Amino acid sequence: MNLAWKEIRHSKTKYILIEGILILMIFMVVFLSGLANGLGDAISASIDKTDAEYFVISTDAEKLIATSKIDKEMLEKTASMTNDQVTSLNIKRSNVNTFKDEKKLDITYFAIDPNGFLNPDITEGEGLVNAKAENPVVLDDSFQEQDIVIGDVIEDSVTGIKLTVVGFTKDELYGHSPVGFIGADTFTTLNQEINSSYVEKYNAIAVQGSDIEKINIKGLEVVDKATIINNLPGYAAEQLTIKMILWVLVVISAAVLGVFFYVITIQKQKQFGVLKAIGMKMSEITGYIMSQVFILSLIGVVIGNLLSVGMASMLPSSMPFFLKTPMVIIISVVFIVISLFTSLVSVRKVAKVDPMVIIGGNE
Template identity: 35%
Template sequence: MFLAWNEIKNNKLRFTLIVGVLMLVSYLVFLLSGLANGLENMNKAAVDKWKAQGVILTEESDFNLPQSSLSLDDYDGEGAVEFASLAQISSIATSGNNKSNVTIFGIDADEFIMPNVTEGEAFQHANEVVAGDSLKEDGFKIGDELRLSSTEETLTIVGFTDNAKFIAAPVLYTDLQTLHNVRYGEAAEAYKDQINAFVIRTDDLANVNVKKELQVVDTTTFIENLPGYSEQNLTLTFMIYFLFVISAVVLAIFLYVLTIQKISIFGVMKAQGISSKYLAGSVIAQTFLLAFAGVILGFLLTMVTGAFLPDVVPIVFKYLDLLIYGVVLVFVSILGALFSIQTIVKIDPLKAIGG
């Protein structure tokens, strides 16, 4: 450690460049991690609010909520602690100059999936909705009348709730009859018992009995099969893994070049009796210090960036994830230093000093 630290102090510019590269790589890794978490929450926030263990869908729906169609009397609650009915459609809501894609959930206000109202009041009459508070960022407010695409029905916002997004779209909560009016128009009465799913809370999903044409899906599987959810997460995860590889390669190149430049110095040190093990340990210690400094600076830069990002940017930092990624970055950096260690081990003192 003594040798590693003294060399860093005597070559500040050279090692500052290495720390700077590691800082930028870790900064990008941390930002991508936050973005992945933020996008994940945008897709499943409304589902997490249910705090449910499973969802009942039709077998042919392929875990897709809009493709599932069943009736209120298709399930009687057998095996569940409690259950709730859910109907869902997607639309475009417009109020004045404000426009947004929305998901509309038709629910029973007396069931557990009724959201907590953070502003205003819960819906009590036909065509009233409680909206996800992200709509406020688009200019919507309590009292706004929403015109929906493909229907003549208008809805009125009477309240807001937090963390209400489904497949990245803000959620509007309303009663089942209102949703049927929006979906079926004048034929709504004929479809008043139609829903898309039952949401269930239970101690054991295996105890939930349903009809042959229905299936019980655990909440995790339901979320993973949301359109684009897995593909999006996989893409960002691969980007983070590639950055780990890039970090190792970049540091390996830097250290290898530095090692080649110091072959004669290492040769003299070996001739004086300093072992290859000691020199290798010095390189490892030096790499650890550089990587640790780069990761810490990258973390601080990430936190500063996160503090100034606008709310519309879907970024959420999970500190345990950041810690794991930071440790991995340090580890792969040390792996990258192994190339330099091999070079040091192979140095012949006599040849290195020109003997």
């Protein structure tokens, strides 16, 4: 039935005004979702991006990967209990100094086995495995904004040990700080500088696949990646807050459309009376109302999304913003579904209109 579209085309001003508000609200919602993802990534990107599906950590760490401690021998023991690849991981926050100025820079070391599967994708320079320099480090490319280039030497602020920048990777963040990948042996060197009796230990053992049933070691547990991310400090709190605001906004914007539509419906009661009098079935009228709401919400979603994508391309790179297509699709679909649902209030109103109102003129 194209009555719906014909009416929208005929009363352009009225519907453009409604559409304008809808577009702004959708834009706000989608933008917020980009912000939620961006902030989430700033905390978890380096864990999220790994090839690992599960992590073995110590039970007493209560799923907090950074506080977990695993003895060196457990790596081989774990490897013997699964057909998947396993590799060690250490995470440690620190600071580094550059030799260009006095600035201290935040960094989180991801200490990995250079031959293992946790190696990041290199965007510039070379990976740890090929590096010939002593104590090589692969940095997130945000360090390039600090004028650090390949071949530079940076100094670990705590120990004074010098690290050589051999390559860059991108979008590697953990706990709002950029990540530097170092070899497990470099990590041991760093720790022995502080504590000479340090023996190699790991925070976690990453498992590449899902063959985990047989991994059963006393004091250790196997935790999936999503749980690890959820338990990163601040992650759940941030995500919960923003997502709650986001979904409340989705519901509000759909309700706004519903209310607008209800007001329009009340204005058009006579018109619906006429349609009923000339024999239009309630099912046809329902289709007419619902398709109008569908058209309005669909246009709002499409333009609002385009606006968000356009805006995203203009944001400074320091702003944590990242649009995830599945998330945008879910928001859009949920919005349209709730809109259709709220339009049922209008349908109910129309169902109650007695076509007799138009007989006998306008009393």
